[in-house]
Amino acid sequence: MEQIYLSIVLAPLIGAIFAGFFGGRIGRVGAHWVTSSGVGISAVLSLYVLWQFVSGEAEVFNDSVYTWMVSDGLRMEVGFLVDQLTAVMLVVVTFVSFCVHIYTIGYMADDEHNWPDESLAGRNSYQRFFSYISLFTFSMLMLVMSNNFMQLFFGWEAVGLVSYLLIGFWSVRDTAIFANLKAFLVNRVGDFGFILGIAAVAMYFDTIDYAEVFAKAPELANVQINVWGDESWSLMTVICVFLFIGAMGKSAQVPLHVWLPDSMEGPTPISALIHAATMVTAGVFMVARMSPLYEFSETALTFVLVIGATTAFFTGLIGIVQNDIKRVVAYSTLSQLGYMMVALGVSAYAAGIFHLMTHAFFKALLFLAAGSVIIGMHHDQDIRNMGGIKKYMPITWITSLLGSLALIGFPGFSGYFSKDAIIDAVHHSTIAGSGYAYVAVLVGVFITALYSFRMFFLVFHGEGPRDEHAKDHLHESPKVVTWPLIALAIPSVFVGYFTVDAMLFGDWFKGAIYVLPEHNTIAALEKVVHDGNGMLGHFYASAPFYLAMAGLFVAWFIYMKKPPIAHDIKTRFNIVHTILDKKYYFDETYQALFAGGSRGIGKLLWDAGDRGLIDGLIINGSAKTVGRVAGWVRNVQTGYLFHYAVAMILGLLLLLTWFVIV
16 A cells, blocks of 8 residues: 555656756646646545445555654654544545646636747746646645655645745736735745744654654643742743744734735645645644544644634625635635634544545535636626626536535535534534634624625626626636536535544544543534434524524525615714725735835844944944054154154153062
8 A cells, every 4th residue: 555655646746857947848738638647546545445445455654754863863754644634634635636637727818918029038928837736735744744844844835935936926016925925924924833833842842743643642641840949830822832833824814814815916726735734734733633633632623612602604795795716716615624623622523523524525616617707708807897697607507506505514514514513513612612612603604694795796696797898708618627626516516425423433543533431522423423414404594504594584685685885884884994904904014024124124124234233333344444543653753863763761660660669
C-alpha cells in the first residue's frame, strides 16, 4: 500500500512540474491533460483506499518514508498516517480537485483576454494556472497524510504559499495583488501561533511524531507551565490554543477571517478549491486530528466553540447584504466553517468532519455554478443585474438549486444530516459556551436559507438580466463546465444519507478520533435517533427544518413576491445595513490600526532614528564634531616658535605632575 500512498501524493506534483516548467513546450492541451490526469489518478487511488477501509481489508498505515534530519534526538521525517480520517479527506480533496481541473478547461479557455497585450505575465498563463492548482492539491495531500508535525507544517505553509499565487493570479489587477497580500499577511498571524504550538509540543513531548505525542498526552494532561511571570497555565491549553490560532488563520475564523472574502479576486475555479476541499478545511482537519490533545483541555474546547459560533452567526449576516455572486457564496463558507468549529468545540469531531465532507461537495458545486453564471453574464458578477437565467441555463439552474437545498439542510440532502447532527450535538453539550453556541447555530440556519435563496431567486428567477446584450447571448455553458456541476450535484444530494450511519453512529473513526466519555455528545444524540433514517424521520420535529423553511419563504416573499420590501427594509434599517455592508468595519479597523500603525511606527523610526539619530547625530554629527575639533587644533598651529616651546614646557610639567601623583 505504501506505493499507492506515494502515487496519490506524487501524481499531482508530477503534473504540476510538467505544466509549470514545460508549459510552453507541451502547450495548453498538454498542460491540462497532464495535471488533470495526475489528479484523476490520485482520485481513483483515493477511492480504492477508501473502499479498502470500508471493506475492512486495509489496516492503518503509519510509517516513515524519508528521514530528513535528526537533531538532538528529535527526528524530522516525511511519513504517512493513513487511517479512516485520512481516507475520507483523500477522497474529498482529490475528487473536488479533479472536478475543478475539468471545469477549469472551459472556464480559463479565454484567459488571454484578462491580460494586456504587452503583459509578459500573461504568456502561458493557462498552463501556469493548471500547474498551480495541481501543486495546491499536492500540498493539501501532504498535509492530510502527514504523521508528524513537521510535515503538517510543510503542507500548512505550502497551501498558504500556493493560495497566494492563485488569489493574485491576475497580477495586472491591483485588487488581486491587494487580496493575495492580505491573505498572506493574515495567515502569517495565525501561523505564528501555530508554530509556537508545535514548538511547545517538541519542547515538552521530546517528539513531533503524532503517535508518540498522543500516547504521552494523558501523562502530561495536568502539567502546569509558566508562560510569563508567575502565572501558571495548563500545558495542554497552551498547546491547543496556539494550534487553534493557526486554524483560525487557515480556516478563516473571526477575527482572522478578513482574507477569505477577498480571495474571490482569483479565478472562480480556485475559489471553489480554496473554499471547498483545500486550505480552509485544513484547520478543521488539524483540530480533529489533534483530538487526543484537545480532549484534555476544556478551556481550549470552549475557545474553539465560542470562536466557531461567533463566526457562524456574524459572518452569515454579512452574506445577506452582499451583491457579488461569489462573495455571497464566500460568506456562506465562512459561516459553515464556523459550524464545523462548533462541532469540534463540543467534541463532536465526527460531525465536524462529516459536515466538512458534505460541505465540500455542495460548496464546490455552488462556486462552479456561480462561475457558469459569470461566464453566461460576460463576467458580470452583480446579482442585481441578473434574473430569469433559469430558462437560458437549465443545467446550471437545477444544480444550483440542489446545492442551495443541501446548504440550507433540506431534509434528505447531504447538508441536512451533517448540520442537524452539529446542532443537536451542541444542544446536548455541557461545555462552557454551549448555550451561546446553540442559539448562534440555530438562528444561523434561518440566515443561511435567507441569503442562499435571496441569491438563487435574484439570479435565476424574475424578469431577466438587466443587460440586453447579455440577454441576447445567454446560453448554457459548455459540457466541460456542466459535467463537473452534475458530478458534484450527485454527492451533494446523496452522500450524506449513505455515509451518516458509519460516520456518526458507527465506529468509522474509531482509533482516528479520541473522545472522552464525558464529552461524547454524539452518544447523547444516538439515544434520540439511532441512524440516518431516524434523523430523516424526525425532520418534522426539528427546529432547524422550520427555521430553514422560514428563511426560504422570507427570501421568496421579499425578493420575488414583494421586491419593494427589500428597499424599504434597507432604508428603515440603514444603520444595520451599513454595518453589515462594511463587514463590521474589520477591514477599516485593521487598515487603520495595523497598516496605519505600521506606517506610523515606520515614519517615527525614519524621523527619529534614520534622520535624527543616524543621519543627524552619528553621520552629520560626527562630521561636525571632527570639523570643530579640527578648527580648535588649527588655532594651535600658529607658526611661532615660542608658542611651541611654551606648549612643550606645559606638557612636560603635566607629565611630571602625573608621575609624582601616581
